[in-house]
Amino acid sequence: TFSSWKSTYFTDSQLADPAMSGALASPAGDGIANLMNYASGLNPMRSNVPTSVSETAIVGGYLTMTYVRNKSASDVNFVAEVSSDLKNWYSGPAHTSAPVVLVDDGFLQRVQVKDLTPSSSGAPRYIRLRVTNP
Numbered sequence: 001t002f003s004s005w006k007s008t009y010f011t012d013s014q015l016a017d018p019a020m021s022g023a024l025a026s027p028a029g030d031g032i033a034n035l036m037n038y039a040s041g042l043n044p045m046r047s048n049v050p051t052s053v054s055e056t057a058i059v060g061g062y063l064t065m066t067y068v069r070n071k072s073a074s075d076v077n078f079v080a081e082v083s084s085d086l087k088n089w090y091s092g093p094a095h096t097s098a099p100v101v102l103v104d105d106g107f108l109q110r111v112q113v114k115d116l117t118p119s120s121s122g123a124p125r126y127i128r129l130r131v132t133n134p
Contacts, residue, residue, distance in 0.1 A: 001075050002133050005038045009045055023133060039078065039131040041070035041108045054129050063115040063125045068108050079130045080113040084123045091130075 006021050014020040020027050023035040030047040037044040040053050054067035065080060080096045081089040096113050103110040115127055 039073045039076045040068045058119050061118050063127050065127045066112045069111050077132045081128050082115045083126045
């Protein structure tokens with residue numbers, strides 16, 4: 001779980017400080033939140049820059065995102081969201097493809113999802129990964 005993962009990386013005093021070990025904290029100062037580090041199989045105490053949590057590209061005429069998923073992080077949800085204005089974000093089968101596992105090494109998976117609006121539509125398109133711990 002996220003809680004047991006935090007115990008692996010943080011001391012008791014750090015665990016008591018949400019600015020260090022909270023879900024949205026970035027103790028390495030790299031801008032990657034602890035919850036995203038956990039979900040992606042990264043060490044929160046090391047700067048993961050220039051490592052990217054996700055990569056985007058146009059594949060087959062569609063904006064596509066590839067990300068790494070920690071298979072043992074079973075208590076998080078990964079949601080790909082798309083937007084044309086950076087204000088309104090949409091997810092689900094009407095907006096994004098189902099995730100496709102490209103590589104699975106037993107611990108981590110490289111997963112790909114695409115925007116269902118073709119990049120040739122003329123409208124600007126954006127894609128992001130939202131990770132939640134319900």
